[in-house]
């Protein structure tokens with residue numbers, strides 16, 4: 001007997017479902033019965049014919065506990081008309097206890113006009129490979145994010161290492177020259193004065209010779225701390241310029257103010273007693289300081305400002321140490337500021 005059109009259509013549908021790996025199921029919404037079972041899915045999960053019969057009626061028992069609410073909500077949303085289709089992704093437990101990813105896609109059918117359909121018809125299909133790849137990609141992304149974070153941390157540490165002196169943590173010479181050149185440009189643009197102090201620990205070689213290099217390092221760190229404590233955050237630059245030499249850049253600071261800062265620094269260092277030995281030996285420390293100030297139009301660049309302050313420092317050393325000397329690089333005939341400090345030899349401020 002020739003095959004009828006309805007049978008042919010059914011065969012066509014079965015072929016399409018098979019080719020696409022789709023497992024058709026159907027639920028009667030009036031009775032709540034499963035009128036077509038998703039047998040292929042249960043077979044894939046390793047269940048036998050008999051187990052499928054009972055399993056179909058108790059499908060919720062196979063859902064992963066983390067997915068069950070999602071599935072129930074997707075069904076409810078479609079049955080109440082919130083969504084035009086029922087679709088969701090979930091894991092089912094195989095007979096051997098493994099979790100396998102599937103997806104459902106369905107819709108209420110068999111309705112007429114205003115009358116709601118009586119059947120929920122849909123397909124189930126295996127999406128396990130895709131889900132595993134997604135999980136792998138998510139894990140790789142997470143690893144990459146973590147590696148990126150570590151790289152950023154490493155970069156920040158490298159920048160910190162490259163910019164700072166390892167012994168004292170102050171800016172190093174390179175950073176000083178970079179930041180100083182920027183300050184110089186600001187000075188030129190806005191016409192503010194820019195002052196610079198070079199402080200050098202007096203007779204430091206003796207500390208090294210008497211107590212050793214590590215003791216010398218302690219003295220350097222102690223003086224560095226005093227210099228750093230004076231820093232106006234976000235304004236001044238405090239750097240270790242070389243062995244026992246420090247530079248403090250004071251933007252928007254004129255000569256007299258810079259001299260006051262230098263003198264106050266000198267006095268503070270003078271009060272330091274640094275522990276240099278295991279038996280509690282302490283050494284007193286002093287610094288000599290050279291000060292130079294640059295005004296707009298003075299014709300000096302930052303490097304020359306440093307050289308000037310260095311020359312002033314040389315004079316301070318020459319005149320007996322523990323002293324402040326200054327050079328005021330104003331474009332007008334050089335003005336000299338003298339802040340007398342009587343009765344406090346050898347400390348004090350001397351004009352250069």
Ligand SMILES: Nc1nc2c(ncn2[C@@H]2O[C@H](COP(=O)(O)OP(=O)(O)OP(=O)(O)O)[C@@H](O)[C@H]2O)c(=O)[nH]1
Pocket residue numbers: 167200201202203204205206208212213214215216217220242243244317321
């Ligand atoms: N402990 C230690 N010593 C250093 C460091 N860098 C340089 N020095 C030493 O610092 C000493 C500097 O000595 P000098 O330049 O003769 O100066 P000074 O003894 O301080 O004498 P004046 O500057 O003239 O007062 C040298 O002995 C250097 O070896 C360092 O990082 N740690």
